Amino acid sequence: MRVAHEMHDGYYVNLGIGIPTLVANYIPDGMQVMMQSENGLLGMGPFPTDDKVDADMINAGKQTVTAVTGASIFSSAESFAMIRGGHVDLTVLGAFEVDAEGNIASWMIPKKLVKGMGGAMDLVAGADNIIVTMTHASKHGDSKLLPKCTLPLTGAGCIKKVVTNLAYIEIADNKFWLKERAPGVSVDEIVEKTAGEMVVPDHVPEMVF
């Protein structure tokens, strides 16, 4: 998975709830990365074996987990101090929409019941290095990479990198910059499914995993 390339040895990483947690399975052998879970765990390990399940040991998705050797546990206030204070090296989270100004919408669809933003607003406000992972377009084919987000925002002007099922794109100067395409995906398809203004170089390399 492309996102794993953004991880470096010694990184503290927060993976948002949902699809992006798949990223943990793709960390290269020999690289040490500590996963931060915003309910108060730095050094989240894999799910426990059945006999080790502990109701007091969960992640931010409320799943039972373990702690790795060298982990630490702390309060929610401390957890968000490290997030808001910019101490987490990389944040990966999902979104409904991202726009060319770096705005992100990920928590609220008007007229549908709102369940809450959880820690997403704190994560996007606090992190310098954020990667959004999402599908490039909706099931109906509508682009999620827009000139301007249509849904209520989670954060303003904070997103610089987006990885979709089709491409790796960076955001700067109110434009999308196409950097890499997924294997077998044509530049034409990416352009067609990107509603916001996108800069396309002459050569767009395929992602390497």
Add this chain to the structure above:
Amino acid sequence: MSGFDKVVNSYEEALAGLADGMTLLAGGFGLCGIPEGLIAQIKKSGVKNLTVVSNNAGVDDFGLGLLLQDRQVKKMVSSYVGENALFEKQVLEGELEIELTPQGTLAEKMRAGGAGIPAFYTATGYGTPVGEGKEEREFNGRMYILEESISGDFAIVKGWKADRYGNVVYRHTAQNFNPSVATAGRVTVVEVEEIVEPGELDPMHIHTPGIYVDRLIQGTFEKRIEQRTVREA
């Protein structure tokens, strides 16, 4: 009770003074680290029109969800309330008010409330619906919003062990919001799995010093798991 001994012997005594219309702060993340016996007592007491500040609202038949069954809650201040169908129903019917607050802002509001800080600036929520109507200010080229702190009439907390003086230790991620909640209650009530004598806990390892704790009770806990996820042995 005498001196620094905070131990009470009944749940009635633990929550004496909790009345209609009060603000209640509750520790816990999902169903992890929630004061189960104190919530049960609040349900039993029938107290109404509560404003409850808690990261989540429990599930239909457990945790703070129990207080929704008899419509004891007027307003919830939470960051995520997705696991509770009864909650959704009461919000849609206009019986329950919800103030959604970013999780880190919610934790900091209570930390600040307990520390005597009335408000703080944060970048979280700037430019979003959360920032609407709030004071904005620029520091070092970045925009922030002013968030007011939270304190409550009562705070209910779940600890692992405490000594009689109310020095509390939490277990694993059952810590979560509990230490911040403990600081921000006018009356702070802590429910623990085990009460020990002063001196049995190492002073270096105390999470919540007894000065924040008014009443302490030993409970028994179901510790329900929301998402039991396991791997092969």
